[in-house]
Amino acid sequence: MNSTRRKFLVAGTAGAAAVAIPSILNAEDAVAEQVTPSTPSNGMLAGQVAFVTGAARGIGRAIAVALAQAGADIAAVDILADIPTHSVPLAEPVDMQQTQQLVEQAGQRLVPIKADVRDLAALKAAVAQTEQQLGEIDIAIANAGINSNVGFLSEDESAWQNSWETITDVNVMGVANTLRAVLPGMGKRQSGRVVITSSTFGRQGNGQNPAYVTSKWGVVGLTKAAAIEMGPLGVNVNAIAPTAVRTQLGGPRTPQERAESDEWLIANYHQLPVGLLEPEDIAGSVVFLVSPAAQHITGVTIDVAAGANARYTA
Numbered sequence: 001m002n003s004t005r006r007k008f009l010v011a012g013t014a015g016a017a018a019v020a021i022p023s024i025l026n027a028e029d030a031v032a033e034q035v036t037p038s039t040p041s042n043g044m045l046a047g048q049v050a051f052v053t054g055a056a057r058g059i060g061r062a063i064a065v066a067l068a069q070a071g072a073d074i075a076a077v078d079i080l081a082d083i084p085t086h087s088v089p090l091a092e093p094v095d096m097q098q099t100q101q102l103v104e105q106a107g108q109r110l111v112p113i114k115a116d117v118r119d120l121a122a123l124k125a126a127v128a129q130t131e132q133q134l135g136e137i138d139i140a141i142a143n144a145g146i147n148s149n150v151g152f153l154s155e156d157e158s159a160w161q162n163s164w165e166t167i168t169d170v171n172v173m174g175v176a177n178t179l180r181a182v183l184p185g186m187g188k189r190q191s192g193r194v195v196i197t198s199s200t201f202g203r204q205g206n207g208q209n210p211a212y213v214t215s216k217w218g219v220v221g222l223t224k225a226a227a228i229e230m231g232p233l234g235v236n237v238n239a240i241a242p243t244a245v246r247t248q249l250g251g252p253r254t255p256q257e258r259a260e261s262d263e264w265l266i267a268n269y270h271q272l273p274v275g276l277l278e279p280e281d282i283a284g285s286v287v288f289l290v291s292p293a294a295q296h297i298t299g300v301t302i303d304v305a306a307g308a309n310a311r312y313t314a
Contacts, residue, residue: 043071044291049134051075051127053117053178054144056091058247059197061099062279063141063286068108070287072139075130076100077113077123079144083170085162086146088249109134117144117174123181137185139290142178143197145171145215147249151208164211171215172222179226183235190234193290196223198241200305203312216241220301227299236298238289243269243305246276271307 050067054060055076064074076099082090096112103110111133115122130137150156150163175196186192201209202216220239227237244265246258262275285304288294303309 043069045139045287046071048072048138049075049130049136050139050141050290051077051130051137051178051182052141052143053077053174054091054197055141056080056095056099058249059242059245059279059282060141060143061095061102062283063143064099064110065102065106066280066283066287067139067141067290068103068106068110070291071108073109073111073134074103075111075113075126075134075137076103077115077117077126077144079116080114081116083146083166085166086148088146090146090249117142117177118169120177120180123177127181127185131185136189137182138192140178140182140186140192140194141197141286142175142194142219144174144178145197147209148211149209150211152210167211167215171212172218175219175222179222179237183226183230186235187230187233192230192235193294194226194230194235194237195286195289196237196239198223198239198301200241200243200303200308203241203301203303203309223301224299231298236289236294238294238298239301240282240285240289241301241303241305241309242277242282243303243308244276245279245282247279265306269308270305271310274306277304277306 045067048071050064050072052060052064052067052074055064055074056078060076060078064076068074076096078091078096080091080093080096100110100112111130113126113129115126117123127137146167148163148167150159154160179194182192182194186194196219198219199212199216201213202218202220206213220241223237223239230237244261258276265275266273282304285302289297289302
């Protein structure tokens with residue numbers, strides 16, 4: 001296996017790069033206040049409230065900004081701290097501040113919430129804070145996630161154990177917790193849109209990062225289960241499966257590494273003549289899934305994969 005292909009496969013796709021979690025305010029510290037409507041927008045999501053996890057940077061930030069550009073106010077949830085059992089640095093408060101600036105430049109409000117998706121109580125508090133400050137949640141994006149590069153042949157037993165436990169807790173339970181926190185309100189109102197971030201590695205196999213691959217297959221199942229349960233209540237639940245995306249969590253670190261990845265992706269993985277996608281390339285599909293145009297779409301996973309999905313068997 002050549003070194004470029006190994007780097008790509010070990011890094012995983014950037015559905016992996018859906019960063020887990022930051023914010024400036026703790027959900028537990030929220031204070032009750034009157035909901036102040038934002039300035040009326042002409043966007044197709046005008047007047048709606050979106051709850052986005054992993055929103056401080058990467059794909060989560062791009063989704064939050066795109067939803068704001070379409071008229072939605074944003075509750076931006078992120079851990080804003082590293083996870084001791086995970087080696088890759090996660091988002092920081094400054095990242096959330098940048099996301100807030102971009103949302104406000106789009107003319108919408110953003111409430112930053114520091115919460116860990118592994119903590120259901122914290123997510124329920126985040127939902128309560130969102131409702132107090134922005135209003136009832138119309139849209140939920142379960143995007144927070146992390147990657148791991150510990151394969152079956154690793155000789156580090158501690159890394160193996162930490163990889164499976166941490167990836168499962170963030171990527172699977174974190175999504176389940178997000179749905180558990182937002183769906184009761186949506187079901188009661190008989191209205192809502194949910195989008196979950198999976199990965200092309202949740203649609204096919206890959207070596208070197210089995211915990212990540214398993215987690216992304218798992219959230220496709222979560223998507224279908226939630227769509228079946230919530231459909232009769234008027235709530236749509238879908239997923240996206242991005243290919244490799246340039247983010248801080250999963251993408252190359254230098255221009256040379258990016259050029260090598262682009263070359264490999266174009267030659268071996270993508271059918272379209274593009275290399276690493278940008279986070280903004282993923283956000284458009286999310287906006288579509290929460291828009292009126294997708295009102296009769298639920299239980300599906302949309303591949304944003306530059307044609308890598310053309311080789312899937314189904």
